[in-house]
Amino acid sequence: xxxxxxxxxxxxxxxxxxxxxxxxxxxxxxxxxxxxxxxxxxxxxxxxxxxxxxxxxxxxxxxxxxxxxxxxxxxxxxxxxxxxxxxxxxxxxxxxxxxxxxxxxxxxxxxxxxxxxxxxxxxxxxxxxxxxxxxxxxxxxxxxxxxxxxxxxxxxxxxxxxxxxxxxxxxxxxxxxxxxxxxxxxxxxxxxxxxxxxxxxxxxxxxxxxxxxxxxxxxxxxxxxxxxxxxxxxxxxxxxxxxxxxxxxxxxxxxxxxxxxxxxxxxxxxxxxxxxxxxxxxxxxxxxxxxxxxxxxxxxxxxxxxxxxxxxxxxxxxxxxxxxxxxxxxxxxxxxxxxxxxxxxxxxxxxxxxxxxxxxxxxxxxxxxxxxxxxxxxxxxxxxxxxxxxxxxxxxxxxxxxxxxxxxxxxxxxxxxxxxxxxxxxxxxxxxxxxxxxxxxxxxxxxxxxxxxxxxxxxxxxxxxxxxxxxxxxxxxxxxxxxxxxxxxxxxxxxxxxxxxxxxxxxxxxxx
Amino acid sequence: xxxxxxxxxxxxxxxxxxxxxxxxxxxxxxxxxxxxxxxxxxxxxxxxxxxxxxxxxxxxxxxxxxxxxxxxxxxxxxxxxxxxxxxxxxxxxxxxxxxxxxxxxxxxxxxxxxxxxxxxxxxxxxxxxxxxxxxxxxxxxxxxxxxxxxxxxxxxxxxxxxxxxxxxxxxxxxxxxxxxxxxxxxxxxxxxxxxxxxxxxxxxxxxxxxxxxxxxxxxxxxxxxxxxxxxxxxxxxxxxxxxxxxxxxxxxxxxxxxxxxxxxxxxxxxxxxxxxxxxxxxxxxxxxxxxxxxxxxxxxxxxxxxxxxxxxx
Numbered sequence: 138x139x140x141x142x143x144x145x146x147x148x149x150x151x152x153x154x155x156x157x158x159x160x161x162x163x164x165x166x167x168x169x170x171x172x173x174x175x176x177x178x179x180x181x182x183x184x185x186x187x188x189x190x191x192x193x194x195x196x197x198x199x200x201x202x203x204x205x206x207x208x209x210x211x212x213x214x215x216x217x218x219x220x221x222x223x224x225x226x227x228x229x230x231x232x233x234x235x236x237x238x239x240x241x242x243x244x245x246x247x248x249x250x251x252x253x254x255x256x257x258x259x260x261x262x263x264x265x266x267x268x269x270x271x272x273x274x275x276x277x278x279x280x281x282x283x284x285x286x287x288x289x290x291x292x293x294x295x296x297x298x299x300x301x302x303x304x305x306x307x308x309x310x311x312x313x314x315x316x317x318x319x320x321x322x323x324x325x326x327x328x329x330x331x332x333x334x335x336x337x338x339x340x341x342x343x344x345x346x347x348x349x350x351x352x353x354x355x356x357x358x359x360x361x362x363x364x365x366x367x368x369x370x371x372x373x374x375x376x377x378x379x380x381x382x383x384x385x386x387x388x389x390x391x392x393x394x395x396x397x398x399x400x401x402x403x404x405x406x407x408x409x410x411x412x413x414x415x416x417x418x419x420x421x422x423x424x425x426x427x428x429x430x431x432x433x434x435x436x437x438x439x440x441x442x443x444x445x446x447x448x449x450x451x452x453x454x455x456x457x458x459x460x461x462x463x464x465x466x467x468x469x470x471x472x473x474x475x476x477x478x479x480x481x482x483x484x485x486x487x488x489x490x491x492x493x494x495x496x497x498x499x500x501x502x503x504x505x506x507x508x509x510x511x512x513x514x515x516x517x518x519x520x521x522x523x524x525x526x527x528x529x530x531x532x533x534x535x536x537x538x539x540x541x542x543x544x545x546x547x548x549x550x551x552x553x554x555x556x557x558x559x560x561x562x563x564x565x566x567x568x569x570x571x572x573x574x575x576x577x578x579x580x581x582x583x584x585x586x587x588x589x590x591x592x593x594x595x596x597x598x599x600x601x602x603x604x605x606x607x608x609x610x611x612x613x614x615x616x617x618x619x620x621x622x623x624x625x626x627x628x629x630x631x632x633x634x635x636x637x638x639x640x641x642x643x644x645x646x647x648x649x
Numbered sequence: 650x651x652x653x654x655x656x657x658x659x660x661x662x663x664x665x666x667x668x669x670x671x672x673x674x675x676x677x678x679x680x681x682x683x684x685x686x687x688x689x690x691x692x693x694x695x696x697x698x699x700x701x702x703x704x705x706x707x708x709x710x711x712x713x714x715x716x717x718x719x720x721x722x723x724x725x726x727x728x729x730x731x732x733x734x735x736x737x738x739x740x741x742x743x744x745x746x747x748x749x750x751x752x753x754x755x756x757x758x759x760x761x762x763x764x765x766x767x768x769x770x771x772x773x774x775x776x777x778x779x780x781x782x783x784x785x786x787x788x789x790x791x792x793x794x795x796x797x798x799x800x801x802x803x804x805x806x807x808x809x810x811x812x813x814x815x816x817x818x819x820x821x822x823x824x825x826x827x828x829x830x831x832x833x834x835x836x837x838x839x840x841x842x843x844x845x846x847x848x849x850x851x852x853x854x855x856x857x858x859x860x861x862x863x864x865x866x867x868x869x870x871x872x873x874x875x876x877x878x879x880x881x882x883x884x885x886x887x888x889x890x891x892x893x894x895x896x897x898x899x900x901x902x903x904x905x906x907x908x909x910x911x912x913x914x915x916x917x918x919x920x921x922x923x924x925x926x927x928x929x930x931x932x933x934x935x936x937x938x939x940x941x942x943x944x945x946x947x948x949x950x951x952x953x954x955x956x957x958x959x960x961x962x
Contacts, residue, residue, distance in 0.1 A: 213835040228830035230823045231951070241823055242834030244816035251814055292834070 140204030143168045143300050143331040144189070144220070149198035151184055155534040158184035159195070162357045164333075164350050166300065171322055171332045173342040173363070175375050176352035177575040178547025179532050182335045183225070185352070186302055189333075190222050191215045221293030222302040225546070225573075227285050229277045235288050236260060236273040239295050256295075263294045267324050268317075281433065283314040290321065301325060302333045307341055308573045311432045312603055312636075319345045337375070337575035339368045351375050376577040386587045389611040392422035394455075395564050395595035396443075401452035403438040411450060412438035414619040420564065425586060425596040427610035427627075431639050435619035436599050437479060440568050443597075444476045445469050446484070457563060470499050475562035477553055477570045479599070485553045486541045493522035493537035496556050529555035530581075546573045558585055565589050568599040583609055603632055617641045651792050652911045653904075656864070661903030662801035663860045667881035668888065668895045669808045670852030675890060676812065677845025678825040678838075680954045682745025683730050684853045685878025686752025687723050689870070691854025692861045693756040694722025696868060697763075699781035708784035712796060715781070715858060723854020724847050726752070731846040735839055738956035753873035760870045777867040785862055797859040804852065809892040821845055825950030828957045838957045856881065864910060876933065880906075883936035886947055905932040 144166045151159040159181045166172050176182045187193045189200065191209040199206050202218050209215050215222075229238050236253060239260055245252040257273055264271055269287040277285060286306060293301050303322070307315045322345055326332055336342055342349055343363055351358040351374040358374050373379050397419050405412035413435045420426045428436055441447035443454060445466040454462050461469055470476070478484035486495050497506050497518055506518050522537040531551045533539035541549060554570060567586060571579040586609060590596050600606050606613060606627070613625040615638040622644035625635060637643040667684050674681035681687075698718035702711055730748055733739040757774040764771040787794045812818035823831040824841040832838050860877055861868040884902050888895030909928035912918045 211835070212833050216835055222833075224833065228827070228833040230826045230830050232826055232948070233819075233823070237819060238830075241819060241831070242836055244819060246816050249815055251816055251819065 140201070141167055142201070143203065144333075145201040145204075146185065146189060147199050147201065149185060149188055149195045149200075151181075151188055151193060151195045153184075153534060157355050159188070160355045160357075161198075162352065162355075165360075166331050166333055167348075168331050169326055169329050170347040171326050171334055171345055173346035173349040174333060174335045174352065175337060175339075175342060175349050175371060177337060177354075177375060177577055178573075179354070179545045180352040180375075180575075181355040182352060183304060183545070186222065186304055186333070186335060189215070190220060190302065216296060216298070219297065219299040220302065221296055221298030221300070223286065223289040223293065223304060223306055225304040225308065227289055229285055229288060231278040232276060234274050234276055235271050235280070235284075235291075238277060238288055239273075239292050243296055260291060260295060263291055267294065267321055267328075269294075269321060282309045283311070283317070286310070286314075286318070287321075299329075300331045300333070302335070304335045305337075305573065306334070307336065307338060311601055313431065315341070339371050339576065342371065343368060353377055372576050375575070384583045384587060384608045387591070389424045389590060391424040391611075392593060394419050395422050395457055396420040396597065397455040398443070399453040399455070401439070401442055401454065402450040403435075403442045403447055404450050405438060406447075410619075412619050413442060415452070416616075416619070416621055417452075418614055418621060420595045420597050422563070422595050423590055423593050424612065425590050425598055425610040426612045426614060427598040427600055427606050428616055429600060429606040429613050429635065429639060430616035432601055434616045436568075436616055438619075439616070440476075440479065440566060440599060443566060444474070444478075467499075470560075473561075473563035475557035475560050475565045477557050477565070477567045479568040479572075481546075481549055481553055486549060488542040489540060491538045491540055492526070492531070492533055492544070492552060493518055495541050495552060496522045496525055496537075498556065499560065525552075525555040525559055528559075531555060547575060547578055550574060551578065554582060554585065558589065562589075562594060564595045564597065566597050566599075569601060570598070571600075571602065571605060579605075603635065606635065607632060615639055617644065651790075652914055653907055655793055655795075656907030656910045657900065657904045658798050659795050659859075659863045659903075660906040661899045662795070662797045663856050663863060663877060664881050664884045664902055664906075665801045665896055665899040666797075666804055666852050666859060667856035667878060668884040668899060669804055669892060670849035670856065671882055671885040672808065672812075672849075672888075672890055672892065672895060673821070673852070674845045674849035675885070675950050675953050676822045676825045677842045678828060678950060678952045678955070678957065679730070679734055679842050679846050680741045680745065681727070681730060681846065681849045681853075682742055682882070683727070683748030683752070683878075684745075684849070684856075684881055685874060685876065686745075686748035686750070687727050687850055687853030688857030688860060688874045688878045689752035689756050690726040691719040691723035691857030692868065692874065693759065693857075693870065694854060695719035695858030696760075696776040696778060696861065699778040700776055702781060704780060706781075711781050711784040715785075716800070716855060719854040719858035720851045721854070723852070723857065724850040727846050727850025727853065730850075731843050734956065735842045735846070738958065741954050741956075749873075749878070753870070756870040756873075774870040775867055776870070778862075779866040782862055782866050795863070797862070800855065800859070804855075805892055805896050812892060817844075822950070824957075825953055828952050832957075842957065853878070880932055880936055883940055886949075887936075887939050887943060889947060890950065902932055902936065905935050 142165045146164045149159050149162045162185055174182050188195045191211045191214050200209060207218060236257055240256045245255050260273055269291055271284055271287050271291060306318060310318060322332055334346055346363050348360055348362055350360040353375060399417050401413055401416045402411050403413040430436055438447060442449050449462060453460060456474060482488060501507060506514055508514060519537055526536060529551050532548050533544050550573065571582050574582065586596055598610055610627055613627055614621050615623040623638040667688060671681050671684055695715045695718050698715045702714065730744050733744045734741045760774040760776055761772060764773055785796050820831065820836050821841050824838050828838045857874060860874050880902060884898045885895055888898040909931060912928045
């Protein structure tokens, strides 16, 4: 125990076909500290953590635990060394209970039978100690993302892990849940756990981390103490240039009504009540309207209703004056509605298709890409994909033929955005378009949204990020429990006021 | 009536055994469409054992050795599915179908070869087991009790306990739902899937020998097992991959299958003058209808059919 470092990764190099994901990277985690790992999408953060967790083997470099060199060949080795990880995409069995997920792999047994009572007591004690509220008997698919994440954290604590890796833990959380998580992380560090916090959200890093290591394009840039640095400095290290945090935009000049929603009601799939209740609003050409609210207040179902993924229970949708309430998804898409979906894996991409096919997913049947006889035209598809990849800076190992699944989350998102914007839509329905993106990419997405607005398109943005809600739109509609409870002007309101509406503490009778 | 109950119970036992086999395989993440073929091979193993045992072997030895032979044959045969679909990541549907085709064909060729070797004029693919069969049944009044009914109940209880009360079951089901999650907590997905498939082989083999011992005293292997492996799959789906529900589903399907054997014994059914073939079709038609109505709601293990690949996220 003479080394001050719990874990050291020294000169790690990891190559993938066509890409060096980690190029001579060094990371030293002190005992009891919260150490942030900062970098853009594709900078190699996840790869580095996968090496530490034994999912990948590094070609070069050594890993030391408490000053002694160790070999980590698979997650079992990592577990044995006390390393636990909350993955960005949770590793939870959806039809199992919280308790079953926590004990999976380290089940207490007696004469071969599971001893769930014993396990439950330990879980409840841990849950109490660190303020991680979970219902051990709830089924994973029924609970909130926040509780799923707490389950993941309890999984690590249950295994008595000393080194906790959080892979972009805040990407899926609401502002309140993020606050809570930060507190939990501080509690854990105070109890002597060492935490590696992977993120590209600078404010969070400044708030919670002691030190921060920055990677850029697979290379090690440096390690800094957060108390001696600024957000601007960090972002410059990460992106390699200065980033503008404020969205530059001219005042909007709203034109014709593009989208008109009248008394929309959508049933919920989760519970018996309606998820969207009698909602009416309009979106005009040349404006960005933002639907704000805490996750799970009906935004998802509202978007499903608009995009055609779910039928309306009642109400009407007029798009450019046409009633599209019962129109098929393709009809909506071809008539000028673009949709950047909330869940890019479920509704955005065919993960096992190459990038080029994903890019023409909604347009493959057009004469540009298909012959009269019904065969795909390979060359125009390839050229179109290459153009979009170029224009929207989608980074991937093998260009158009990269399998979507193998791409980083941020680049998957960029591919979707490229596809949806390049369709030249009249209405862009952007649902959490910057979810999981780094500052550089967020800046470019925001610019593109504003550019769409300035080109006279209507943009409906659904967002959970307060900064985004305050910065990007021209109008804010706040949703609470399936209803629109307020319309706000981002220039005149404050985050506090917005928060009150989002929490349901304040409401107006809105007829937007 | 007693006859109907007797046949219902024995056919239900077959379906229950095989469906539980399928249940283990699918919970581990491997679709086992090859149950039909595994049943045939298991039946072959059991039948060969009965043929080889000398006359005068005690009943209990006959029963145990026959069951053992069926299980061993089933396990060995199912390892083909395991190695192809788990290690070589082959398409599970295709491998399963191949097993079915190979099962009946191989059994036929094999039995013919044995018969012809014993008697050059015998070109049949039939194995006769009139004497050994008596070891499996026990007449209680006019009710013909069959030891397989007990075996099926024991297997049902074991299956329930193993799936829901042991860590093996928890891990097995995790592999069928989210193998990446299982792997991330250090579970060897390959091993668990092998275990699932081999258990289904054992139970499939048992079901096979049970099926050919159910009503008759000789078996023509050209007939395979007449689609019972597929019926068992239907039972498994109708039972929602849950042992207790599978048991109820097996009883229902077993009843329809039994009707075709004994409908002549019911005056009101004979009076309807429906051709016997209609009754023979019943279980299959019922399975079609039931699956058409229920499969929309069915909740199969999420990762079944997808070969596990460490690199997938």
